[in-house]
Amino acid sequence: MAISDASKRTPRSVATPEWVKHAVFYQVFPDRFARSERVPKPAGLEPWEAPPTVHGYKGGDLLGVVERLDHLQALGATALYLNPVFQSGANHRYHTHDYFRVDPMLGGDAALRELLDAAHARGMRVVLDGVLNHASRGILQFHDVLENGPASAYLDWWHVEGFPLGAYGEGDGRRRYEAWWGLPALPKFNTATSAVREFLWSVGEHWLRFGIDGWRLDVPSEIDDDAFWREFRRRCRAVNPEAYLVGEIWHEAERWLQGDQFDAVMNYPLTRAILGYVAREIDEAEVGRSGYGTIPSCSAQGFRKVLEAELGRYHPEVVQAQFNLLGSHDTPRLLSVLRGDREAVRLAFALLFSLPGAPCVYYGDELGLAGGHDPGCRQGMPWGREATWDRETLHWVRDVAALRHAHPALRVGSTEVVYAHHGVLMLRRRAGDEDLLVVVNADGDFTSHVSLEGVPEARRAPLLGEGEAHVEGGRAHVRVPGRRAAVFSL
Numbered sequence: 001m002a003i004s005d006a007s008k009r010t011p012r013s014v015a016t017p018e019w020v021k022h023a024v025f026y027q028v029f030p031d032r033f034a035r036s037e038r039v040p041k042p043a044g045l046e047p048w049e050a051p052p053t054v055h056g057y058k059g060g061d062l063l064g065v066v067e068r069l070d071h072l073q074a075l076g077a078t079a080l081y082l083n084p085v086f087q088s089g090a091n092h093r094y095h096t097h098d099y100f101r102v103d104p105m106l107g108g109d110a111a112l113r114e115l116l117d118a119a120h121a122r123g124m125r126v127v128l129d130g131v132l133n134h135a136s137r138g139i140l141q142f143h144d145v146l147e148n149g150p151a152s153a154y155l156d157w158w159h160v161e162g163f164p165l166g167a168y169g170e171g172d173g174r175r176r177y178e179a180w181w182g183l184p185a186l187p188k189f190n191t192a193t194s195a196v197r198e199f200l201w202s203v204g205e206h207w208l209r210f211g212i213d214g215w216r217l218d219v220p221s222e223i224d225d226d227a228f229w230r231e232f233r234r235r236c237r238a239v240n241p242e243a244y245l246v247g248e249i250w251h252e253a254e255r256w257l258q259g260d261q262f263d264a265v266m267n268y269p270l271t272r273a274i275l276g277y278v279a280r281e282i283d284e285a286e287v288g289r290s291g292y293g294t295i296p297s298c299s300a301q302g303f304r305k306v307l308e309a310e311l312g313r314y315h316p317e318v319v320q321a322q323f324n325l326l327g328s329h330d331t332p333r334l335l336s337v338l339r340g341d342r343e344a345v346r347l348a349f350a351l352l353f354s355l356p357g358a359p360c361v362y363y364g365d366e367l368g369l370a371g372g373h374d375p376g377c378r379q380g381m382p383w384g385r386e387a388t389w390d391r392e393t394l395h396w397v398r399d400v401a402a403l404r405h406a407h408p409a410l411r412v413g414s415t416e417v418v419y420a421h422h423g424v425l426m427l428r429r430r431a432g433d434e435d436l437l438v439v440v441n442a443d444g445d446f447t448s449h450v451s452l453e454g455v456p457e458a459r460r461a462p463l464l465g466e467g468e469a470h471v472e473g474g475r476a477h478v479r480v481p482g483r484r485a486a487v488f489s490l
Helices: 018-022 062-066 069-075 108-121 140-151 194-210 226-239 268-278 284-288 300-313 316-321 342-352 391-406
Strands: 025-028 079-082 086-088 096-102 125-130 214-217 244-247 323-325 358-362 414-421 424-431 434-441 446-451 458-460 468-472 475-480 484-489
Touching (some): 018 316, 096 108, 096 194, 108 194, 125 194, 125 244, 194 226, 226 244, 268 300, 268 323, 268 342, 342 434, 342 484, 358 391, 414 446, 424 446, 434 475, 475 484
Parallel strands (some): 079 125, 214 244
Antiparallel strands (some): 086 096, 414 424, 424 434, 434 484, 446 475
16 A cells, blocks of 8 residues: 555645755754863763763763764764753753853853854754743743742743742742643743743744754643744744754644644654564563653554554655654663664664654664663763674664665655565655665564566565565565565665
């Protein structure tokens, strides 16, 4: 069944940035990726190699990213997604103090300028994390309310219910303002106030003018206001018509993907399906602590149903721009979810890079890092400890990324599931003169037969992976070893 063009329902015009369809993303958690000696640091840092903690800093910075661009480019990354970089009192920087200043511990605005220039010189794009639903107790406009109470000029910027605010447990300790998930450190903006709307829209515009290439928008569904996001898109696209806008929405997202708000969302439904298909065993305890909730096991037939639903749910332009991932700072590490099964990790990467949408590698997953839910998934990147790297996985990620770059069919081609039985899935991806067969065998050794129209008779070795495909009489006889994946040119 061909599934790439199934969704024609979207009535309005839909256009997504062309570069995203061809991108390979790499997610950087700035405090934990790399530390440059060129950026002065405070004294109270955790040892880089020590297990990560909730509140401790390790001192990674943006110049450290610049100094590791060779690694990212060799991996095949053509775009970076950075967790928040603005001034904050938290190592993850989702508690924003100043939306118009890069955190000095990261190197300040000058370090972001150097990173953008260095990345753009290599043809790489940079997308920043935009946290617009809530700020921190340290932002000027909330601090003014703390200082001046009912007389504050910024009272209508927040959802204040009374005084004392209880931001730090003062008075009877009861919090009297709306906060994200009830956390006192994260007061929620009142986006019904026109000054707040203008402020947040201006943040989007400012950094696009500075040179970034798009925004990953944190919990955007919690600003339950389509008009706000339509105007945010309009303002951003007026600055950069190719700006990528991707929302952190963990479920079906038709409402936001009609061509007037976001280009894509973080494709967690596909993530869960990939993990459920390739896994022999899932670490349910760690998964249950995260936004995944559960990851049901599924056969090839089950994966096919999810894939058809996800690719058919949205306009083809959206499908090709989806932000596909196998994990992030909000989930346990890929290897840990799969309970240390490195074969399953490589099968997951084979699927990630073979499907429509922009694949993203979470920093360190290419090296086989393990770690549970936050903070375990946010450890220091093991530079200087190359002996600990999983070289087989690193080379596999490089190979699947190179294959995707070399073959437009894997990026913008049609998608057809030609075989799905037990643990074996075969995808046919076609664009122009290219005709590729992707085989993922999550089961034991197998040989299977599948009808393939218009394919000349020949014996074919894979472009990637292990196995053989022998085409004769319009049928392909395909052999791929157990727990392996292969891509054949037809």
